[in-house]
Amino acid sequence: MRDIRLVNISLLAKWRWRLLTKNGSLWKNVLQDKYGDGVAALEVSSGGIRSSVASNWWKDLMKLEGGGGDGWLVTEVVHKVGDGMNTSFWKDRWHSEEVLCNLYPRLYALSTNKNVMVGELGITSGEGRDWEFTWRRTLFEWERVTL
Amino acid sequence: MAEGFSGLMRNAVDRNIFKGFEVKRGGVTLSHLQYADDTLCIGKASVENLWTLKAILRGFELVSGLKVNFHKSCLIGVNVPPDFMERACSFLNCRQGSVPFMYLGLLVGDNPRRVETWEPLVDHLRRRLFSWGNRYISLGGRIVLLNLVLNSIPIFYLSLMKMPAKVVKLIVSLQRNFLWGGVMGGRRRLCWVKWSKVCQPRLKGGL
Secondary structure (H helix, E strand, C coil): CCCHHHHHHHHHHHHHHHHHHCCCCHHHHHHHHHHCHHHHCCCCCHHHCCCCCCCHHHHHHHHHHCCCCCCHHHHHCCCCCCCCCCCECCCCCCCCCCCHHHHCHHHHHHECCCCCEHHHHEEEECCEEEECCCECCCCCHHHHHCC | CHHHHHHHHHHHHHCCCCCCEECCCCCCEECEEEECCEEEECCCCCHHHHHHHHHHHHHHHHHHCCCCCCCCCEECCCCCCHHHHHHHHHHHCCEECCCCEEECCEEECCCCCCHHHHHHHHHHHHHHHCCHHHCCCCHHHHHHHHHHHHHHCCHHHHCCCCCCHHHHHHHHHHHHHHHHHCCCCCCCCCCCCCHHHHCCCHHHCCC
C-alpha cells in the first residue's frame, strides 16, 4: 500500500525537478518572471519572495522540504557535468558524494575564486583535463600532495 | 486546427492589436493556452482586446468551418469592474464565469488548503470502494483493489496540489476501514496491523 502523503510529496517534488531540468518551457519562464531567476536553483530561498504575491501553490511547493534547515532535495540531487558551465566547482556535488568545499576545506579556504564553475576551471589539454587553480598564496609541498 | 488559431493569436499579439498578460514588465507575455480541445485566452481587460478577440474567433469560424460554442465558453474577470464584465459578456455572447473553474480536469483558482476543495475526490474514492459490487470481496481482493484503484485516482490531484493533513487522515481512514471491514462497515472492525506497517514495502511486511 502506498502512503498517500508521501505520494503527494514526491509528485510535488517533481515540479522542483522539472524547474531544474526543463529549460525554455513556457511555465518555467512565467515562474522565473514572477519570482525571479532563483526559482531554478536547488535551494530556493523563500525569504526573498514576498508572500503577498506568491500563490498558494508556490508557497506549498516551497514548504515541501519541511521549511527551514537543510532541504533534502539538495542532498539527494547530483550534478552531471555537461560543458561544466552550470556546475560550481566547490559548491555542487559533481565529483564525489560530498561537495568539494566540505571535502577539502583547507584548499577551499585558500582558493581565490570560490564561485568558479567546473568548465571555467578545467582546461582540456591533449586527452586529459588540467585544473587551473588560483590560490591566495603558493601552496606548501604537503598541500600540493592532497590535490 | 488548433495550430491555426494559435497562429492567429500570435499574429494579433505581434501586431499589437491584442495585449496579452505580462507577468512582469518586459517579461513573458501570455495570450493563449491550448491543450487538446481546451483553449484559454488571457489578456488585458480592454475594449480593443474584446474587439480583436471577437474578430479572431469569427475569422477562425469562417476559415475552419468550426463553430465556437458560446454556451460552453465563458469570460472570467480578475480585478475587473462588474459593469465592464457585463458589457463584455453581452458583447461576446457568452456566460460570465467565476474564479474556481474547471481546466483540464482540475479546478483553477481554488484553494487547495480548504477541505471542501478535496470533497469531490473523497466522494469519488468512497463511491468506488463502498459500492455493492465489492460486498463479497476477500481480504486479498480488497488489498488489490486498494492498491490499484485507490492509488491511481488521486494522482492527478496530488501532482498539482498539496493535500492538507486533515484530508490525508480522512482518506487513510477510508482505506483502513475498507481494508479491515469491507463494504459492510457499520460496526467497527479490529485493525490487526497498524497503518504505517501496512504502508511499508512488501518485502518489509507491508501489503
